[in-house]
Structure formats: structure tokens, C-alpha cells
Amino acid sequence: MVSFEEARSIILSNVNACGVERVHLQDAVGRILAEDASAPWDMPLWDNSAMDGYAVRSADCAEIPCKLKVTGFLPAGVRADGVTVEAGCAVRIMTGAPTPKGCDAVVPVEETDDGQDLVTLNETVVCGQHIRLNGEDVRAGVVFVRAGTLIRPPEVNMLATFGMALVPVFRRPVVAILSTGDELIELGRTPGPGEIVNSNILSLAAAVQETGAIPRIIGIARDNLESHREMLREGLKADALITSAGVSAGDCDFVRDVLDELGASQLFWKVGVKPGGPTAFALHGTTPIFSLPGNPVSTMITFEEFARPALLKMMGHSHVLRPLFKAVLSEDIKKKPGKIQIVRIRLERENGRWLASSAGNQQTAILRTMVDATALAILPAESTRFKAGEEVDVHFYGSHIDLI
Numbered sequence: 001m002v003s004f005e006e007a008r009s010i011i012l013s014n015v016n017a018c019g020v021e022r023v024h025l026q027d028a029v030g031r032i033l034a035e036d037a038s039a040p041w042d043m044p045l046w047d048n049s050a051m052d053g054y055a056v057r058s059a060d061c062a063e064i065p066c067k068l069k070v071t072g073f074l075p076a077g078v079r080a081d082g083v084t085v086e087a088g089c090a091v092r093i094m095t096g097a098p099t100p101k102g103c104d105a106v107v108p109v110e111e112t113d114d115g116q117d118l119v120t121l122n123e124t125v126v127c128g129q130h131i132r133l134n135g136e137d138v139r140a141g142v143v144f145v146r147a148g149t150l151i152r153p154p155e156v157n158m159l160a161t162f163g164m165a166l167v168p169v170f171r172r173p174v175v176a177i178l179s180t181g182d183e184l185i186e187l188g189r190t191p192g193p194g195e196i197v198n199s200n201i202l203s204l205a206a207a208v209q210e211t212g213a214i215p216r217i218i219g220i221a222r223d224n225l226e227s228h229r230e231m232l233r234e235g236l237k238a239d240a241l242i243t244s245a246g247v248s249a250g251d252c253d254f255v256r257d258v259l260d261e262l263g264a265s266q267l268f269w270k271v272g273v274k275p276g277g278p279t280a281f282a283l284h285g286t287t288p289i290f291s292l293p294g295n296p297v298s299t300m301i302t303f304e305e306f307a308r309p310a311l312l313k314m315m316g317h318s319h320v321l322r323p324l325f326k327a328v329l330s331e332d333i334k335k336k337p338g339k340i341q342i343v344r345i346r347l348e349r350e351n352g353r354w355l356a357s358s359a360g361n362q363q364t365a366i367l368r369t370m371v372d373a374t375a376l377a378i379l380p381a382e383s384t385r386f387k388a389g390e391e392v393d394v395h396f397y398g399s400h401i402d403l404i
């Protein structure tokens with residue numbers, strides 16, 4: 001048995017970013033930039049006005065109020081090549097328009113009488129005011145978004161500003177998902193005696209999709225070697241493989257044996273964590289294989305703690321673990337020693353602190369409390385008693401954290 005931390009570090013040291021592809025900027029949000037992006041030109045390209053107002057020479061405006069003759073008009077989108085602000089004059093200018101020759105300040109229209117032929121300035125003018133300087137945001141040649149950065153709307157804006165229509169990003173891995181068990185029936189049928197709906201395959205596909213990777217549902221491996229061979233062989237064609245159930249020590253648990261037969265090498269089996277004890281991890285070439293236990297709660301929690309960080313790493317993310325923070329327990333919790341326990345909780349904000357209360361029955365077969373949980377508490381292996389008022393490590397669960 002490996003510890004929870006060892007399991008994670010074995011997984012993360014054995015997966016790498018997938019290859020690079022170029023996508024349209026419109027499709028790049030949420031992806032990780034795979035190459036440094038450097039500016040092909042200065043931004044701004046030319047000095048320009050930050051306000052609607054008047055381009056002036058600050059030396060003309062030493063005494064306030066001051067009157068200037070308005071000799072021109074520069075709206076946004078024009079060129080200012082032929083325009084000059086002469087002594088004692090002003091040029092009416094709109095935000096974003098290039099500042100004309102001679103001008104060293106822009107006076108906002110609100111600080112004037114808004115005159116058309118003659119304008120009166122009512123406030124002191126400082127040399128340089130309200131002029132955006134050429135290159136002050138980004139200089140040509142400078143890297144403005146580094147490889148490895150998550151592309152959010154601000155990055156999209158800057159990539160667009162510099163004309164990058166196609167963006168190099170890390171590829172999204174195709175993740176094969178299969179479940180095992182003779183008791184499983186497909187969604188759409190009503191279970192009879194001894195049957196349960198193959199719910200894990202859909203919840204795993206949903207979880208894969210939430211990471212940004214591409215789920216590929218392979219189907220159900222029945223509880224015999226031949227069916228396992230066929231399904232696992234198919235699953236190994238993807239960039240990563242996730243299996244549900246059939247990984248314990250039962251008579252019908254064939255996943256690990258068949259993976260071994262197909263040439264995968266197991267890096268661990270059994271982890272010091274509850275739920276999720278029977279989790280196994282193997283590599284087939286460089287393809288990671290996550291064999292997750294079948295109880296729906298265990299499947300989801302082991303996906304969350306082991307598979308999700310790996311898939312994020314494969315997509316180029318550098319922050320692959322959810323941030324842990326402290327929450328105060330609102331009730332006592334007991335646990336057995338020797339294993340990390342992951343507890344389904346609800347979080348509430350109280351007097352500037354997070355308060356954690358149990359989401360209810362913590363048995364692995366109880367799905368309801370997984371639905372009710374908004375976060376997970378990670379209780380250390382050695383401790384056995386946690387008192388109300390004590391602080392524990394927690395992290396959010398799921399991407400829609402505004403549920404709390």
C-alpha cells in the first residue's frame with residue numbers, strides 16, 4: 001500500500017503534457033498556451049488621447065482660466081500626420097485618436113466650456129496629462145503571455161490585440177472510460193433484481209469533461225476475461241484510460257490481471273485513503289491507466305484526487321491540485337488511524353471563517369451525501385479524533401463553487 005501523497009506523486013511524475021495544436025483564438029479560452037507569445041509591434045502603436053477633449057501645449061496654459069483657438073478635430077480612427085497644435089491653439093480630440101504634433105497634454109472636455117471655435121480651460125494643465133504613450137503597455141518583441149499560462153478573457157484580449165488568430169495550446173487528451181460488472185445495465189432501462197444502472201460511466205465522462213479533456217465511453221466489460229481483454233484493449237488506444245470497479249480482491253475483479261496481460265506495468269495498487277483504498281495506477285507505454293473502485297462515491301473521489309490532477313497536467317496546467325484552505329469543524333468527527341479520510345462536507349462562511357459541517361452519512365455506498373457536499377475535508381492519516389472548533393484542511397469539490 002502506498003500513502004495518499006505517494007500515490008499522487010507517482011501519478012504526477014508519470015504523466016506529461018500532450019502535444020501541441022493550434023486552435024482559433026475563439027476556442028482558446030480555458031486552454032494552456034504552449035509557446036511564449038511575443039509582441040509583433042508596440043502597444044499602443046502611437047501616442048494617443050486617453051480622453052475626449054482638447055490637445056494643447058501645456059506651456060500655453062500656465063494661467064487658468066485660459067482661452068485657446070480651436071484649429072482642428074481628430075476623431076478616433078484618423079491619422080494625425082498633417083495636424084499640428086500651434087502656440088495659443090488647441091485641437092479637439094476624441095479618446096483613442098493619435099495626438100497631433102506640438103501637443104504635450106490633453107484637457108478633458110469636462111474641464112472646459114466645450115467651445116467649438118474658442119475654448120476656455122478651467123483647470124490646471126500638467127505636461128503629459130491624458131496622453132497614452134507609444135509602447136507604454138507592451139514594447140515590440142516582449143513576451144506578453146508566457147507558455148504555460150491559462151488562457152482567460154484577458155489573455156484572449158491581448159492575443160487578439162496582437163493579431164494572433166491561431167494560438168498554440170496543449171492538446172486535450174482523449175480519455176477512454178469503461179466500467180466493469182455483470183450487474184450493470186445501460187441508462188434507459190429500469191433495473192430488475194440484481195441490476196444497477198451503469199451510472200459511473202456517465203459521472204466519469206462528466207468529470208473528464210469538466211477538466212477540459214475529451215471523454216470517450218468504451219462501454220461495459222463483463223465479469224469474464226475475454227470481455228475485459230476486448231474492452232481494455234480498445235481503451236488503451238486513447239491518451240489515458242479510466243476504469244471503474246473490478247479492482248478489489250474479489251473473484252470477479254479482473255482489471256489488474258488483464259492490464260498486466262496486455263503489457264501494462266502497475267505502479268501501485270491500494271492507497272492509504274478512505275474512500276478509494278483499492279485504487280490502482282499503471283502505465284501502458286506512456287498511457288496512464290487509473291483503475292478506480294466501483295462504489296460511485298469512491299469512483300468520484302478517486303477521480304477528483306488522482307485522475308483530475310493528472311489530466312490537468314496532460315493539458316499543460318501547472319496548478320493541478322485544488323487549493324487547500326482551513327475550515328473550522330462544526331461537529332466532532334472520529335476516524336480509524338492509518339489512512340487519510342476524505343469527508344464530504346458543506347461549507348458556510350461565518351464571522352470571516354469557513355465552517356465545515358458533515359454532508360451526512362459517509363459510507364461509500366451513500367451517494368446522496370456526495371450530491372449534498374460542496375467540499376471535501378482531508379483528514380490526516382494518524383489522527384483519530386477531531387473536535388468541533390478544530391481546524392482541518394478542505395478544498396472545494398466541483399467547478400460550480402457558487403453553490404455554497
Ligand code: AMP
Pocket residue numbers: 179180181183184196197198199200201244245246247248250293294295296
Ligand atoms: P466491484 O469493485 O466490482 O466489487 O464494485 C463495487 C461496487 O460498486 C458494487 O456495489 C457495484 O455494484 C458498484 N458499481 C460497480 N460499477 C458500477 C457502475 N458502473 N456504476 C454504479 N455502480 C457501480
Ligand code: MG
Pocket residue numbers: 180181182245246252294
Ligand atoms: Mg464488479
